[in-house]
Amino acid sequence: MTTGPDYDVIVAGGGTAGVAAAVGAAREGARVLLLERHGCLGGAAAVRNVLTLCGLYTLGDDMTPVVGGIGAEVVAALEDRSAITGPQRFRGVFSSFEPEAMKLVLDQLVAGAGVDTRFGCHVSAATRDGDRITGVTFSDHGGDTSVTARAFVDCTGEGDLAHLGGASTRYGNTDGVNLGTLGTRFGGIPADVTVTAQQIAEAIGDIGFAPGTVTKDRCVIVRLPGSADMVLYLASADYDPRDAASLSRAEMDARRQAWAYLDAIRTIPGCARAYLVSTGPEIGTRESRHLNARRQFTWADIEARASHDDTIALGAWAAEWHDRGSYASSFDYPPEKAAYEIPLSCLHSVDTPNLFCAGRLADGDRKGGAAIRVMGTAMATGQAAGVAAALVAQDAFDPAEVRARLRQGGALLSVQDLS
Numbered sequence: 001m002t003t004g005p006d007y008d009v010i011v012a013g014g015g016t017a018g019v020a021a022a023v024g025a026a027r028e029g030a031r032v033l034l035l036e037r038h039g040c041l042g043g044a045a046a047v048r049n050v051l052t053l054c055g056l057y058t059l060g061d062d063m064t065p066v067v068g069g070i071g072a073e074v075v076a077a078l079e080d081r082s083a084i085t086g087p088q089r090f091r092g093v094f095s096s097f098e099p100e101a102m103k104l105v106l107d108q109l110v111a112g113a114g115v116d117t118r119f120g121c122h123v124s125a126a127t128r129d130g131d132r133i134t135g136v137t138f139s140d141h142g143g144d145t146s147v148t149a150r151a152f153v154d155c156t157g158e159g160d161l162a163h164l165g166g167a168s169t170r171y172g173n174t175d176g177v178n179l180g181t182l183g184t185r186f187g188g189i190p191a192d193v194t195v196t197a198q199q200i201a202e203a204i205g206d207i208g209f210a211p212g213t214v215t216k217d218r219c220v221i222v223r224l225p226g227s228a229d230m231v232l233y234l235a236s237a238d239y240d241p242r243d244a245a246s247l248s249r250a251e252m253d254a255r256r257q258a259w260a261y262l263d264a265i266r267t268i269p270g271c272a273r274a275y276l277v278s279t280g281p282e283i284g285t286r287e288s289r290h291l292n293a294r295r296q297f298t299w300a301d302i303e304a305r306a307s308h309d310d311t312i313a314l315g316a317w318a319a320e321w322h323d324r325g326s327y328a329s330s331f332d333y334p335p336e337k338a339a340y341e342i343p344l345s346c347l348h349s350v351d352t353p354n355l356f357c358a359g360r361l362a363d364g365d366r367k368g369g370a371a372i373r374v375m376g377t378a379m380a381t382g383q384a385a386g387v388a389a390a391l392v393a394q395d396a397f398d399p400a401e402v403r404a405r406l407r408q409g410g411a412l413l414s415v416q417d418l419s
């Protein structure tokens with residue numbers, strides 16, 4: 001075991017939440033280590049073909065932006081490269097982007113903030129002293145390295161750091177765990193060919209697959225900026241992402257389904273030359289562990305349009321639920337399709353004061369969690385968790401101070417900020 005340097009803040013996981021957390025902490029003066037098991041940043045945006053940013057705008061006719069700060073910087077940098085469209089509408093409001101541009105933009109963001117970023121590093125263990133996490137071990141091709149820090153942010157989506165560090169976590173919620181789906185990118189569909197969800201459903205029906213061949217027949221259709229590619233979220237599987245055997249079966253079954261969907265798509269007018277550009281490369285896990293936090297964010301909070309003393313971000317997405325039993329999807333809008341407030345306490349561990357989380361790991365009930373997991377919101381909760389962790393490292397943690405620093409960093413914190 002090698003021993004590495006000491007940091008103020010360690011962020012595990014370099015998805016949209018982890019990047020925002022690392023940059024947010026570094027801009028507060030913290031020495032930050034960001035550990036990512038893949039060779040690029042972006043998480044689902046880079047390795048799961050999730051190529052639309054949701055949660056950036058309210059869902060009403062006004063489409064008001066609700067994410068400032070680092071999330072807005074990412075959008076602006078993508079716009080500079082003409083690598084993002086939108087906002088567009090399909091049930092919700094979203095912006096589709098080019099994943100290669102996203103990877104570069106995130107690389108530049110962490111480099112500009114001075115974050116020590118390490119790829120190919122799997123967080124595989126953590127140490128604890130009393131109620132605090134003290135260090136993590138990551139594995140790379142050189143073996144195991146242990147590093148210490150004063151504060152931690154778990155942005156792994158699976159809650160690996162929290163789980164390994166002995167913090168209280170749970171898997172999904174007692175009333176369900178959102179379904180996992182393989183984001184699949186199809187090419188060879190000219191930009192002037194319009195493909196509708198109805199056409200895809202009919203093509204799947206007409207082909208007459210044997211029962212069990214495919215799982216879903218309807219989803220959002222994502223057209224990428226200026227390309228002949230479209231991304232579909234159809235091939236789904238009921239699996240446990242914490243268990244490699246279960247995950248591997250799901251990956252193989254979803255890839256098999258992707259080829260069956262290709263057969264159906266090729267029967268749609270204009271799509272005869274369609275081909276598979278990429279599957280995933282990983283299946284997309286919508287929900288796994290949650291950190292058990294000081295407060296759970298609930299759908300009732302959204303319905304009540306609750307205001308919190310420690311609001312650190314605004315959400316706008318709906319409770320988007322994909323059922324594991326029936327494979328059916330539902331989309332429950334927030335009241336008046338308006339923004340709602342998200343408290344810091346749903347990102348702060350209930351039993352480990354120097355641990356925060358962000359992104360899909362945030363503590364939410366079935367519908368509350370399903371609303372705040374999306375990537376636009378993940379950048380907002382990530383920035384907040386990073387700033388909070390930096391203040392813990394300075395022994396200066398105070399939710400009011402976190403809010404003040406976030407405001408200085410351009411974050412939007414209250415629905416009044418929007419009017």
Ligand SMILES: Cc1cc2nc3c(=O)[nH]c(=O)nc-3n(C[C@H](O)[C@H](O)[C@H](O)COP(=O)(O)OP(=O)(O)OC[C@H]3O[C@@H](n4cnc5c(N)ncnc54)[C@H](O)[C@@H]3O)c2cc1C
Nearest residue numbers: 013015016017037043044054123157284359360373374375
């Ligand atoms: C099929 C599907 C469709 C979706 N559609 C949309 C959409 O259209 N728009 C939208 O905004 N959101 C969408 N979402 C939700 C969104 O993708 C996630 O909620 C979001 O990516 C969460 O961000 P995150 O940073 O918390 O997690 P992730 O994006 O999952 O990132 C986690 C990162 O942690 C890394 N990691 C994990 N474990 C370790 C470890 N032990 N050590 C080191 N690194 C580790 C991973 O490699 C990854 O890079 C969709 C999700 C799925 C599955």
